[in-house]
Amino acid sequence: MTLSLLPEGFHDRLPPFADVAARLEARVMEAAFAHGYERIDPPLVEFFEGLAQRLKASRTIDAVRYVDPVSQRTLAIRPDMTAQVGRIAATRMAHHPRPVRLSYAGPVVKLRASELAPEREQRQMGCELIGLDNVAAAKEIVGVAVEALEAAGVADISIDFTLPDLVDVLAAGPFPVAADQIETLKDRLDAKDAGAVATLAPAYLPLIEAAGPFEAAHDRLCAFATGGTLTSRLDGLWAIAQSLKGKVALTLDPTERHGFEYQSWIGFSIFAGGVRGEIGRGGSYTVMHEDGSEEPAIGFSLYADAIVDGGLAPTERRRLFVPVGADPTLAAQMRGEGWVTVAALDDGDTPQAQLCTHALAGNKIVSVRPA
Template structure:
């Protein structure tokens, strides 16, 4: 019976064994891919000074974080909502003298004061990689392809990559000599809502073609090139085309490529390049990434983040494996050998236990595990 005191806050939940196993399997698979590609794992603390977190990424909102006063220093602490700024701090401080490009990986819990309607979870397991010290097509391509490989290793299929240009409006406004921040903000707002009428109403008619330069990558890119007759976006579009070409060469039709140049949700601090990852059977995005500058050092970096507890919803169920039931009085050496060989073991603690009901597949008889049905 659930008592009122047993209820969890909105947006938080317990992960029971089956769900926790899927998350753990996906996490290990993704981290192994990052390790194989040379990304070294770091583990920043769960809490930091609010001012430090806010200074590392442009657009990071500490108002979305749980904050409280540190009794030791009397300064404001924040519970992280995003690990990427912490990795940026590490790269700019403790590892500032490490050779570049610097490849770092991470995995840890994050929390939000309020969740969005699209994603009601307030606690998330964030996993990702950051490539620091390189702002090149090769660096961007590597990050996207490592992210795709990580999703595939976790068992996800039907992967698609949706490219965007986070600083698109700023670039076009500079082209047109538009320095009015209110007008630029209004144009962004209407592009975010894909509202053609609203865009005209705020004096953004010249941006209307951007609403239609979306969809399959090749056709959307062609639309953007036609729109960009004055060449303000040429280097960015050339870069996108090169990245897409590398992905297509590596994955062919197994990975779908699309383009939505005005998409800004989730790209608060990215610069010229951003991407969102989607998978079949998964509601919402599987992850996001892109290029950015680390606050303080202004060093270029490219990275991606996956929320493992979310993507594990579509990952295949982790196999339980072989579980050997160890009767009372079993040989401890034999049990240790089985575990070294990859078995899980469950020791009997009292009379009347049911090995099958406890999830066992075998029962240890002497030095040999026997299939449960065969042994009964």
């Protein structure tokens, strides 16, 4: 057995990529703080039954569980931080005036991973606005997500909108569907399986075509005869998209379902140039209170690993070698000017050995060729 091996789905992040990830998180959190989102730091582990109640849908299958030797109760390592934010907002911050704006960042661990996303440990960060899920709240949340990513140096951002409760709304109104067929219909619409949709509920076929670049897709969805059932949703979606026009690329897929099982009227996925798959996701949902009541909320989560692995550029290295005997005051001055100083600890140390780009020679800075 090789003692240096790590479990499948886990890995070390080495320099300079660990620094890139830390810088990304810091800039995202700074952008969130500038918009009034105050940071919380929930624990990595909670009692499983409480976490499961707030995770909703099928996401409990992602949770790594074990028996606590102290309490003898089942604990779970969080697979997602959003549920914990909801718990804090509904309990310890229930008295706080609404809406309450919270941000977070930390590791999450999943029981299993997919072939396309093999990492079981990820770094999640994001913002949640608790108490509102109206158009103004949605515009703010999506805008903060874009601004935070731009501040972190992420380029070519695009957002794909969806309407998670679309089929439920239509099935309860103008286009009835048998209750035992709704989930199958959602699945087939998400897969763009026109043949199956035609067999299940042919009235829903236009939804498959209502996907693509935002304005054209929105027009097709507006032309879908629903007797005004979707008017408020489509008007709201248009207003949100207009607030982002010219800043990012926008698309619409009204029946996208994967990952939006617990969202309500709006959901969105975030992508970036050169990155395979999404780098974030968000939307509206509800937070459960202790008395069983539910409160509207909206937020987004970003996945640091996907962004860093997608090629977020490291900061240019400006490492200044400080030889033995150099003036420490001068080195401190250089740090104040943005240099990283690396002090020699013996006479045999060299700039090349310390991966330095420059060296201090007396009172001057000289460029150093790499070894």
